[in-house]
């Protein structure tokens with residue numbers, strides 16, 4: 001299995017190298033050269049299997065010879081052992097043809113744990129075999145950062161630096177990042193929004209002296225392994241609702257486009273998916289793009305669904321790569337235009353995207369109203385991100401069962417939940433002391449040179465003056 005860059009001008013890599021490399025050296029994102037498919041019989045055979053067994057069968061072909069079957073099975077078993085639900089990703093029925101896929105039973109209460117817990121194990125095995133140490137730098141709007149810290153804290157082979165936008169994550173998210181005491185964890189509160197954090201991260205990858213000097217690795221959805229791990233729950237949920245004998249639709253609360261791109265990969269692998277619905281908050285660049293064909297940046301407006309306060313949606317590049325017939329030069333051209341504020345997608349590429357995805361948005365009021373309505377009618381307390389999904393899904397219900405991805409636990413966003421339905425959303429007992437723990441965080445400016453100096457100094461790689 002080989003991995004190629006969406007910009008067509010970077011070395012072709014194995015799974016292990018693509019995983020440890022992060023961003024491609026031409027600035028693009030790694031994707032499989034060809035996507036392996038599963039036959040109808042192979043998909044049907046997943047019904048009734050454990051989440052771990054489904055994960056093994058779905059991901060195995062992408063991993064090539066990086067791990068033996070035994071190693072990979074053990075990695076998967078360890079990754080999901082700490083989840084708080086036996087099914088890992090249980091389905092709850094919301095209406096006659098509408099289901100909620102609860103993806104928040106992992107250690108940090110968001111869907112990011114599905115991939116991050118796996119990547120933590122994959123990195124450990126690969127790095128110990130190579131005898132290497134890496135510096136992970138991640139950008140977060142709240143959930144990726146806490147999941148990454150949980151997965152990598154205390155590991156000798158890794159230093160982990162997380163950039164989050166100061167004042168723009170929920171208090172629970174912030175505390176999940178700032179309270180771990182392990183010395184390899186560095187929480188950095190940066191001036192700006194998530195897009196600024198992600199831009200500085202990509203700048204670091206594009207500075208080869210720095211990148212090679214600190215052995216930079218990425219665990220954002222830049223990293224193909226992140227997307228791959230998320231493909232699994234599309235299969236597990238679809239087969240439990242009758243796939244492959246019937247089509248299933250999915251609505252996905254979307255920001256950086258990683259989660260819905262995983263759904264697109266599941267479809268390419270052969271899972272019969274009817275609709276893949278992009279659900280955005282008021283930062284609706286993806287919805288506007290689907291409506292107009294113009295990807296035009298507007299400023300980020302803080303919302304009650306802060307994890308989706310994103311305008312530069314990293315993985316959209318992976319979708320564009322396929323939309324442009326895998327023409328890396330065309331993608332590189334569009335990404336250059338993005339530096340000046342945006343780009344127009346060609347008619348052919350838009351037709352491709354519209355065949356694959358539909359979209360909708362929810363305003364702040366609509367999100368609040370949905371949390372309230374879902375609680376009143378089903379008793380389900382939704383986090384604001386999941387509520388956006390349910391609101392948009394309700395507008396797209398059709399003949400096939402609709403699965404809405406519930407991407408975070410309501411306890412991560414207690415203020416919005418309390419305002420909407422008057423209920424407290426308590427943290428699970430193992431986190432009950434989160435508000436009593438000491439915080440450790442460094443305030444940083446949106447300044448690439450200062451950030452690089454800090455990382456060089458903390459990793460002991462700074463040249464003495």
Ligand SMILES: Cc1ncc(COP(=O)(O)O)c(C=O)c1O
Nearest residue numbers: 143254255256257258259307407
């Ligand atoms: C709770 C939550 N929901 C939805 C999203 C959107 O996911 P994606 O960035 O993969 O589109 C994120 C993060 O991005 C998130 O943390």
Ligand SMILES: N[C@@H](CCOP(=O)(O)O)C(=O)O
Nearest residue numbers: 140141142143144220221256
């Ligand atoms: N919502 C995310 C943003 C980063 O997305 P990623 O999937 O690229 O890691 C977050 O919670 O940090």
